[in-house]
Amino acid sequence: xxxxxxxxxxxxxxxxxxxxxxxxxxxxxxxxxxxxxxxxxxxxxxxxxxxxxxxxxxxxxxxxxxxxxxxxxxxxxxxxxxxxxxxxxxxxxxxxxxxxxxxxxxxxxxxxxxxxxxxxxxxxxxxxxxxxxxxxxxxxxxxxxxxxxxxxxxxxxxxxxxxxxxxxxxxxxxxxxxxxxxxxxxxxxxxxxxxxxxxxxxxxxxxxxxxxxxxxxxxxxxxxxxxxxxxxxxxxxxxxxxxxxxxxxxxxxxxxxxxxxxxxxxxxxxxxxxxxxxxxxxxxxxxxxxxxxxxxxxxxxxxxxxxxxxxxxxxxxxxxxxxxxxxxxxxxxxxxxxxxxxxxxxxxxxxxxxxxxxxxxxxxxxxxxxxxxxxxxxxxxxxxxxxxxxxxxxxxxxxxxxxxxxxxxxxxxxxxxxxxxxxxxxxxxxxxxxxxxxxxxxxxxxxxxxxxxxx
Numbered sequence: 388x389x390x391x392x393x394x395x396x397x398x399x400x401x402x403x404x405x406x407x408x409x410x411x412x413x414x415x416x417x418x419x420x421x422x423x424x425x426x427x428x429x430x431x432x433x434x435x436x437x438x439x440x441x442x443x444x445x446x447x448x449x450x451x452x453x454x455x456x457x458x459x460x461x462x463x464x465x466x467x468x469x470x471x472x473x474x475x476x477x478x479x480x481x482x483x484x485x486x487x488x489x490x491x492x493x494x495x496x497x498x499x500x501x502x503x504x505x506x507x508x509x510x511x512x513x514x515x516x517x518x519x520x521x522x523x524x525x526x527x528x529x530x531x532x533x534x535x536x537x538x539x540x541x542x543x544x545x546x547x548x549x550x551x552x553x554x555x556x557x558x559x560x561x562x563x564x565x566x567x568x569x570x571x572x573x574x575x576x577x578x579x580x581x582x583x584x585x586x587x588x589x590x591x592x593x594x595x596x597x598x599x600x601x602x603x604x605x606x607x608x609x610x611x612x613x614x615x616x617x618x619x620x621x622x623x624x625x626x627x628x629x630x631x632x633x634x635x636x637x638x639x640x641x642x643x644x645x646x647x648x649x650x651x652x653x654x655x656x657x658x659x660x661x662x663x664x665x666x667x668x669x670x671x672x673x674x675x676x677x678x679x680x681x682x683x684x685x686x687x688x689x690x691x692x693x694x695x696x697x698x699x700x701x702x703x704x705x706x707x708x709x710x711x712x713x714x715x716x717x718x719x720x721x722x723x724x725x726x727x728x729x730x731x732x733x734x735x736x737x738x739x740x741x742x743x744x745x746x747x748x749x750x751x752x753x754x755x756x757x758x759x760x761x762x763x764x765x766x767x768x769x770x771x772x773x774x775x776x777x778x779x780x781x782x783x784x785x786x787x788x789x790x791x792x793x794x795x796x797x798x799x800x801x802x803x804x805x806x807x808x809x810x811x812x813x814x815x816x817x818x819x820x821x822x823x824x825x826x827x828x829x830x831x832x833x834x835x836x837x838x839x840x841x842x
Contacts, residue, residue: 474708509674663833
């Protein structure tokens with residue numbers, strides 16, 4: 388087992404690691420953009436693209452990636468050692484984050500303002516979305532002049548909308564007893580429109596499509612759009628990732644849950660050796676239950692593993708030698724609300740990644756997978772913490788239990804401690820992402836055994 392200094396991380400230190408993290412966060416406003424950015428990193432590291440519709444001829448020692456729906460990705464190194472003997476080291480994360488998604492018939496004209504109706508995606512903390520500089524990003528599907536159908540990604544990048552708060556003078560109870568109606572209170576304001584224009588005209592109905600077409604023409608020189616057929620768009624905060632704190636102890640950004648884990652997993656995979664087989668899956672739709680073709684409850688991961696194994700019996704043998712780490716952010720103990728935590732299980736920011744445990748299997752960790760992770764952390768000389776939710780409170784969940792049930796693989800749930808989870812802007816530690824990266828480097832090292840011997 389090589390020590391941390393001798394591993395293939397010579398091109399990275401924590402400062403550069405976080406700098407690249409900031410860029411990844413800022414340029415990944417939607418799951419589609421997450422996957423696009425991951426592909427760029429993978430291809431620059433020599434990974435080859437695969438298609439689910441084609442036969443795979445895999446070369447030992449080579450890295451590959453495959454996508455589904457453009458919003459979920461699996462990347463893996465097909466190791467030189469026999470995969471039935473070594474198993475596969477699996478790491479899971481998710482590409483989606485809670486946000487406001489634009490409705491299909493979104494245009495609202497009220498009091499001379501153009502607004503867009505939005506749907507709440509996932510468990511959004513709504514209050515922080517007010518008075519932010521918002522932009523739009525996502526995917527459009529369009530027909531060209533020859534009636535062929537295409538898709539492309541859009542990102543306005545600049546602020547194009549805001550959700551203004553109601554002034555305190557008009558709601559004196561706002562600081563004491565404010566509630567938010569997700570249908571009427573949060574449609575963002577985009578621009579002032581002509582009051583005399585008939586709101587029912589085709590011109591007004593096509594306002595959003597016209598805006599999207601103009602943006603596509605700005606981003607893609609010479610694009611041929613005859614008609615925009617459909618779209619998936621989300622609002623996002625334009626404020627970029629940054630250091631926070633007198634000593635820059637913290638990182639503040641949108642979508643830390645769970646792009647932080649996606650980024651850490653990608654860096655660990657591209658720096659892995661080529662001896663053992665290791666795999667990263669970043670799934671869409673975790674925030675809404677994972678039940679989709681591109682979610683963790685779909686067939687994506689199982690179908691890839693079946694191809695690696697070659698047969699149903701071989702798959703069972705391979706899975707028995709494998710282990711899955713599900714990486715999703717953990718709740719750091721909040722100094723203003725410490726009573727919301729179990730006093731013995733309140734993770735501290737910058738004191739290492741967190742093993743998540745739940746007796747009712749909301750997390751898939753058990754004593755064996757937890758022990759393996761602690762051994763990995765000891766090899767990497769990185770601190771580790773434990774999280775258990777208060778017994779009198781409900782517990783969230785992750786892709787861990789879903790994957791464990793669907794695939795039958797030994798699984799561990801871990802995460803980086805975070806404040807303000809599901810807010811438009813979250814907070815994590817400057818050191819913790821790097822700590823987790825160092826541990827995962829050892830996890831992807833096939834010379835470290837993950838098998839626990841039973842007496």
